[in-house]
Amino acid sequence: MAVDSVITSSTVGYDGNSYTSTVSNDQLTNEDFLTLMMEEMKMQDPTKPMDSAALMDSQLQMSTIQSNQDMSAAMASLQSAYSSSALSTAAGMIGHVIEDGSYGDDGILKSFMVESVENRDGELFVNGREMVGMIDALVDSTNENSLVLYDSDGFIYDGETKTDNRVSLDYEGRFEFNDDGTLKLLDADANVITDSEITDKYLFAGSSIRYAETQSIIAMSSIIEVR
Numbered sequence: 001m002a003v004d005s006v007i008t009s010s011t012v013g014y015d016g017n018s019y020t021s022t023v024s025n026d027q028l029t030n031e032d033f034l035t036l037m038m039e040e041m042k043m044q045d046p047t048k049p050m051d052s053a054a055l056m057d058s059q060l061q062m063s064t065i066q067s068n069q070d071m072s073a074a075m076a077s078l079q080s081a082y083s084s085s086a087l088s089t090a091a092g093m094i095g096h097v098i099e100d101g102s103y104g105d106d107g108i109l110k111s112f113m114v115e116s117v118e119n120r121d122g123e124l125f126v127n128g129r130e131m132v133g134m135i136d137a138l139v140d141s142t143n144e145n146s147l148v149l150y151d152s153d154g155f156i157y158d159g160e161t162k163t164d165n166r167v168s169l170d171y172e173g174r175f176e177f178n179d180d181g182t183l184k185l186l187d188a189d190a191n192v193i194t195d196s197e198i199t200d201k202y203l204f205a206g207s208s209i210r211y212a213e214t215q216s217i218i219a220m221s222s223i224i225e226v227r
Helices: 030-043 052-091
Strands: 003-012 018-026 097-099 112-120 123-140 155-158 161-167 202-211 216-219
Antiparallel strands (some): 123 202, 123 216, 155 161
Protein backbone atom coordinates (compact mmCIF):
# COMPACT_ATOMS: atom_id res chain seq x y z
CA MET A 1 0.00 0.00 0.00
CA ALA A 2 1.12 3.58 -0.66
CA VAL A 3 2.36 5.44 2.38
CA ASP A 4 2.20 9.20 2.20
CA SER A 5 3.96 9.90 5.47
CA VAL A 6 4.98 8.39 8.81
CA ILE A 7 4.32 10.12 12.11
CA THR A 8 6.96 9.39 14.77
CA SER A 9 6.53 10.08 18.47
CA SER A 10 8.82 9.45 21.45
CA THR A 11 7.76 8.81 25.05
CA VAL A 12 9.58 8.01 28.31
CA GLY A 13 8.33 5.03 30.29
CA TYR A 14 8.12 4.57 34.05
CA ASP A 15 11.44 2.74 33.93
CA GLY A 16 13.16 5.81 32.49
CA ASN A 17 13.68 4.30 29.06
CA SER A 18 12.70 6.09 25.87
CA TYR A 19 10.24 4.41 23.55
CA THR A 20 9.59 5.42 19.95
CA SER A 21 6.40 4.61 18.08
CA THR A 22 5.38 5.28 14.49
CA VAL A 23 1.99 5.61 12.91
CA SER A 24 1.72 5.37 9.16
CA ASN A 25 -0.59 7.78 7.39
CA ASP A 26 -1.67 5.43 4.61
CA GLN A 27 -4.08 6.31 1.85
CA LEU A 28 -5.78 3.28 0.34
CA THR A 29 -6.00 3.31 -3.42
CA ASN A 30 -8.26 1.31 -5.72
CA GLU A 31 -5.36 -1.10 -6.30
CA ASP A 32 -5.06 -1.60 -2.52
CA PHE A 33 -8.73 -2.54 -2.29
CA LEU A 34 -8.39 -5.06 -5.11
CA THR A 35 -5.30 -6.59 -3.49
CA LEU A 36 -7.08 -6.78 -0.13
CA MET A 37 -10.11 -8.42 -1.70
CA MET A 38 -7.96 -11.05 -3.45
CA GLU A 39 -6.13 -11.84 -0.22
CA GLU A 40 -9.43 -12.25 1.64
CA MET A 41 -10.71 -14.59 -1.02
CA LYS A 42 -7.54 -16.70 -0.74
CA MET A 43 -7.72 -16.87 3.07
CA GLN A 44 -11.46 -17.37 3.47
CA ASP A 45 -13.03 -20.54 4.89
CA PRO A 46 -14.87 -22.27 2.01
CA THR A 47 -17.66 -23.20 4.42
CA LYS A 48 -17.96 -19.58 5.62
CA PRO A 49 -17.26 -17.33 2.63
CA MET A 50 -16.58 -13.68 3.38
CA ASP A 51 -18.84 -10.94 2.11
CA SER A 52 -16.76 -9.80 -0.88
CA ALA A 53 -19.75 -7.81 -2.16
CA ALA A 54 -19.43 -5.41 0.80
CA LEU A 55 -15.75 -4.95 0.02
CA MET A 56 -16.52 -4.32 -3.64
CA ASP A 57 -19.15 -1.77 -2.59
CA SER A 58 -16.56 0.02 -0.45
CA GLN A 59 -14.12 -0.04 -3.35
CA LEU A 60 -16.78 1.40 -5.64
CA GLN A 61 -17.50 4.20 -3.16
CA MET A 62 -13.81 5.02 -2.93
CA SER A 63 -13.50 5.03 -6.71
CA THR A 64 -16.43 7.47 -6.91
CA ILE A 65 -14.89 9.74 -4.27
CA GLN A 66 -11.55 9.66 -6.08
CA SER A 67 -13.23 10.53 -9.38
CA ASN A 68 -15.05 13.44 -7.76
CA GLN A 69 -11.81 14.72 -6.26
CA ASP A 70 -10.06 14.44 -9.63
CA MET A 71 -12.94 16.27 -11.30
CA SER A 72 -12.86 19.03 -8.66
CA ALA A 73 -9.11 19.46 -9.17
CA ALA A 74 -9.58 19.60 -12.95
CA MET A 75 -12.38 22.17 -12.62
CA ALA A 76 -10.26 24.31 -10.28
CA SER A 77 -7.40 24.21 -12.77
CA LEU A 78 -9.76 25.12 -15.62
CA GLN A 79 -11.29 27.97 -13.61
CA SER A 80 -7.83 29.33 -12.82
CA ALA A 81 -6.86 29.23 -16.49
CA TYR A 82 -10.13 30.91 -17.47
CA SER A 83 -9.67 33.66 -14.86
CA SER A 84 -6.17 34.39 -16.15
CA SER A 85 -7.43 34.53 -19.72
CA ALA A 86 -10.38 36.76 -18.76
CA LEU A 87 -8.10 39.13 -16.84
CA SER A 88 -5.80 39.38 -19.85
CA THR A 89 -8.80 40.16 -22.06
CA ALA A 90 -10.01 42.81 -19.61
CA ALA A 91 -6.54 44.40 -19.46
CA GLY A 92 -6.69 44.77 -23.24
CA MET A 93 -9.66 47.15 -22.78
CA ILE A 94 -7.54 49.79 -21.03
CA GLY A 95 -7.57 52.92 -23.17
CA HIS A 96 -10.69 51.81 -25.06
CA VAL A 97 -14.23 53.18 -24.90
CA ILE A 98 -16.94 50.84 -23.61
CA GLU A 99 -20.70 50.88 -23.16
CA ASP A 100 -22.69 48.97 -20.55
CA GLY A 101 -26.18 49.68 -21.85
CA SER A 102 -26.97 52.42 -19.30
CA TYR A 103 -28.44 55.75 -20.36
CA GLY A 104 -27.78 59.29 -19.15
CA ASP A 105 -30.42 61.86 -18.22
CA ASP A 106 -30.35 63.04 -21.84
CA GLY A 107 -31.46 59.61 -23.05
CA ILE A 108 -28.11 58.89 -24.71
CA LEU A 109 -26.10 55.73 -24.07
CA LYS A 110 -23.28 56.30 -21.61
CA SER A 111 -19.71 55.73 -22.77
CA PHE A 112 -16.68 55.19 -20.53
CA MET A 113 -12.93 55.37 -21.09
CA VAL A 114 -11.34 52.37 -19.35
CA GLU A 115 -8.43 53.28 -17.08
CA SER A 116 -7.82 50.05 -15.13
CA VAL A 117 -9.21 46.58 -14.38
CA GLU A 118 -9.48 44.60 -11.15
CA ASN A 119 -10.52 41.20 -9.86
CA ARG A 120 -12.93 41.25 -6.91
CA ASP A 121 -13.57 37.85 -5.36
CA GLY A 122 -13.26 36.16 -8.74
CA GLU A 123 -15.41 38.70 -10.65
CA LEU A 124 -13.77 41.11 -13.07
CA PHE A 125 -14.52 44.84 -13.11
CA VAL A 126 -13.22 47.76 -15.15
CA ASN A 127 -12.71 51.27 -13.80
CA GLY A 128 -13.53 54.01 -16.26
CA ARG A 129 -14.52 57.64 -16.53
CA GLU A 130 -17.78 58.56 -18.18
CA MET A 131 -17.52 60.70 -21.29
CA VAL A 132 -19.78 63.60 -20.32
CA GLY A 133 -19.31 65.88 -23.31
CA MET A 134 -16.87 67.91 -25.35
CA ILE A 135 -14.75 70.87 -24.34
CA ASP A 136 -13.41 73.49 -26.74
CA ALA A 137 -9.92 74.93 -26.48
CA LEU A 138 -9.02 78.61 -26.71
CA VAL A 139 -5.50 79.84 -27.51
CA ASP A 140 -3.69 83.16 -27.47
CA SER A 141 -2.21 83.72 -30.94
CA THR A 142 0.06 86.47 -29.59
CA ASN A 143 1.68 84.15 -27.05
CA GLU A 144 2.84 81.14 -29.10
CA ASN A 145 -0.73 79.82 -29.23
CA SER A 146 -0.70 79.07 -25.52
CA LEU A 147 -3.94 77.79 -24.01
CA VAL A 148 -6.24 80.36 -22.47
CA LEU A 149 -8.52 79.60 -19.54
CA TYR A 150 -12.21 80.53 -19.52
CA ASP A 151 -14.95 79.82 -16.97
CA SER A 152 -18.39 78.23 -17.32
CA ASP A 153 -19.83 81.59 -18.38
CA GLY A 154 -17.19 82.02 -21.06
CA PHE A 155 -15.23 84.81 -19.35
CA ILE A 156 -11.61 84.77 -20.45
CA TYR A 157 -8.73 84.82 -17.95
CA ASP A 158 -5.43 86.58 -18.43
CA GLY A 159 -3.33 84.41 -16.14
CA GLU A 160 -5.36 84.45 -12.91
CA THR A 161 -7.14 87.70 -13.76
CA LYS A 162 -10.69 87.56 -15.08
CA THR A 163 -11.20 89.90 -18.06
CA ASP A 164 -14.37 91.55 -19.35
CA ASN A 165 -14.13 89.62 -22.60
CA ARG A 166 -15.80 86.28 -22.99
CA VAL A 167 -16.46 83.53 -25.48
CA SER A 168 -20.07 83.04 -26.48
CA LEU A 169 -21.18 79.58 -25.33
CA ASP A 170 -24.24 77.52 -26.27
CA TYR A 171 -26.38 75.49 -23.81
CA GLU A 172 -23.83 72.63 -23.89
CA GLY A 173 -20.94 74.94 -23.07
CA ARG A 174 -19.55 74.79 -26.62
CA PHE A 175 -18.16 77.78 -28.53
CA GLU A 176 -20.47 79.74 -30.82
CA PHE A 177 -19.31 81.25 -34.10
CA ASN A 178 -20.18 84.27 -36.19
CA ASP A 179 -21.75 83.89 -39.64
CA ASP A 180 -18.32 84.28 -41.25
CA GLY A 181 -16.98 81.34 -39.22
CA THR A 182 -14.91 83.39 -36.78
CA LEU A 183 -15.11 82.80 -33.04
CA LYS A 184 -17.90 84.78 -31.42
CA LEU A 185 -16.48 86.97 -28.64
CA LEU A 186 -18.55 89.22 -26.39
CA ASP A 187 -17.75 92.26 -24.26
CA ALA A 188 -18.96 93.01 -20.71
CA ASP A 189 -22.33 94.17 -22.11
CA ALA A 190 -22.76 90.98 -24.17
CA ASN A 191 -22.14 92.84 -27.42
CA VAL A 192 -20.24 91.07 -30.19
CA ILE A 193 -16.63 92.19 -30.29
CA THR A 194 -15.41 93.35 -33.71
CA ASP A 195 -12.08 94.81 -32.61
CA SER A 196 -9.52 92.85 -34.67
CA GLU A 197 -6.92 93.25 -31.93
CA ILE A 198 -9.09 91.03 -29.75
CA THR A 199 -10.68 88.78 -32.39
CA ASP A 200 -7.27 87.98 -33.88
CA LYS A 201 -5.81 87.27 -30.45
CA TYR A 202 -8.24 84.62 -29.19
CA LEU A 203 -8.67 81.67 -31.54
CA PHE A 204 -10.51 78.35 -31.49
CA ALA A 205 -8.00 75.47 -31.18
CA GLY A 206 -10.12 72.35 -31.52
CA SER A 207 -12.09 70.16 -29.15
CA SER A 208 -11.43 67.29 -26.77
CA ILE A 209 -13.55 64.87 -24.78
CA ARG A 210 -14.60 65.92 -21.30
CA TYR A 211 -14.64 63.17 -18.68
CA ALA A 212 -16.33 62.84 -15.29
CA GLU A 213 -14.19 63.71 -12.28
CA THR A 214 -14.83 60.37 -10.56
CA GLN A 215 -14.41 56.82 -11.83
CA SER A 216 -17.26 54.39 -12.44
CA ILE A 217 -16.90 50.69 -11.58
CA ILE A 218 -18.42 48.45 -14.26
CA ALA A 219 -18.75 44.66 -14.21
CA MET A 220 -17.19 42.94 -17.20
CA SER A 221 -20.36 40.91 -17.62
CA SER A 222 -22.40 44.09 -18.26
CA ILE A 223 -20.22 45.46 -21.09
CA ILE A 224 -22.06 45.35 -24.42
CA GLU A 225 -19.61 47.19 -26.69
CA VAL A 226 -15.90 47.96 -26.87
CA ARG A 227 -14.38 50.36 -29.37
